Amino acid sequence: MKSSLAQRLKAHHRQRRVQTAVFLVLFAVLFLLALPGAELDFSKFADSLPRMADFLGRMAPPDMSVMTTVLTSTLETLQIAFVGTFLSVVLSFPLALMAATNLAPAWLSQPTRWLLGAIRAVPLILLALFFVSTVGLGPFPGVLAITVHSVGMLGKFYAEAFENADPGVLEALDSAGATLLQRLRFGIFTQVAPDLVRDTLFRLELNFRESLILGLVGAGGIGFYIQLYIRAFQYERVATLTITLLVIVIIVELTSTRLRQMLR
């Protein structure tokens, strides 16, 4: 019996080593296959260093005269991110209930998962272009793009949180005569609320950063000024924008991290 266990352990370890080796080889092959497409050229990079330094040099000193414009458009970006996140939460919640395999039948959960996957696969910039083309310029298409883009991720995360809820609590509440909605509210939501809030804050943080690019296609926010100043070679103004964005991103991240830490 003892030798049998030793043999099985040996075989198990050998299998693990083989699996690791196969994985590493596969990864290396993929990297080598990808290299030509990426046109990796370190000499080109070295040649560009003086130009990079020149670019950065032209950004100094930052032009503070555009501060009001920068702050207003940053606020608009924050508003787009916030409203978009809020709307995506509202839409994600029912979709997640339909996607959770422990709450919905397979005929409903599986297509809902496919739908969420399909939404995730569409890049934000494409959504922004679509909504700008259909509803016009301004923050509104930006909000719509952020909303749809976030639903794919939040719906999936919420559904996973629901699936991780302890089914024993549901059984207990069911035994106590709670209705379906009561079981959802007290059995599921109470258990997973910290996860939902964490996911939402994370998404809000992402949305703020991602919504910077919305302005590039006319969907409102600070992105519009980024491309405007770069095209006009106004690098001092770009510096003001960059510094402001850096500060705001750090504040948003710190707040979000602190709030997530507070939840347990």
Add this chain to the structure above:
Amino acid sequence: MTLTGVAQRSHPRVPVDVEVTAAAPRTGPQPSVVVTLKGLTAGYVRSSFSLQLPALRIVRGERVALVGPSGSGKTTLLRVVNGRVSIEQGELELFGCPVTAATLRGRSLRRRIGFIFQTFQLVGRATVFENILWGRLSWRSTLPSLFSSFSREDRLQTEEVIREVGLEAQALQRVSDLSGGQQQRVGIARALVQEPDLILADEPVSNLDPETANEIMRLLERACNSRHVTLMMSLHQPDLARRHAGRIITLEGGRLVDDQPNPEALVPRTGDTLHR
């Protein structure tokens, strides 16, 4: 699959006999027979195990212990009575009325049956008070309760039960911060606040040390006796059954092999105020 399906997934033999039969109303004289099983056969899909009980009657106020080795059918019997395992053959009567799985879905009947779980099945991040208060959900209409709108009566009853199980000091603590014994007290309180006529306890003390197990059993016994509530519990420890149950039913391989009154538990013990 709905939320009901969550619990049924492990026992997915969903009954098709949807016969809506009202259980006896709570008001008026209570029938003395609480549980009646006639020619019962019940089991699980993908399992050869089946519980077969020709006849069983449990009367009001009895404290019945189900004993037997693992896999003997103790939990299955409790789950049959609680409507979690459907009956293949035979009849189940609760409080004097025949019931089916469909009837057992009704809130008015469910609230009359409290269930105490081996693994407590509480929301760890909610407080003791909240976990117990949620035992009152069946008494409240759905919409207001979703906004945690409970009546003053609900809150008073919850407070009373918290005092009864000795958790006043922990009332606002998270359940996850409590010991196993304290968590089971919460589980018992949640069942009691339902105002049940029958309590089903599935291995209520198997996760606890012997001293705590005895305390919990005494608490359960006192609570049931003072309310004249019928108690059906599965127990692994025969000594606990002898100390706390007025009747011991022994199961083996899904069959009833012994059903005896237990005079030992009828003798008052020092320190215990309420015994049959």
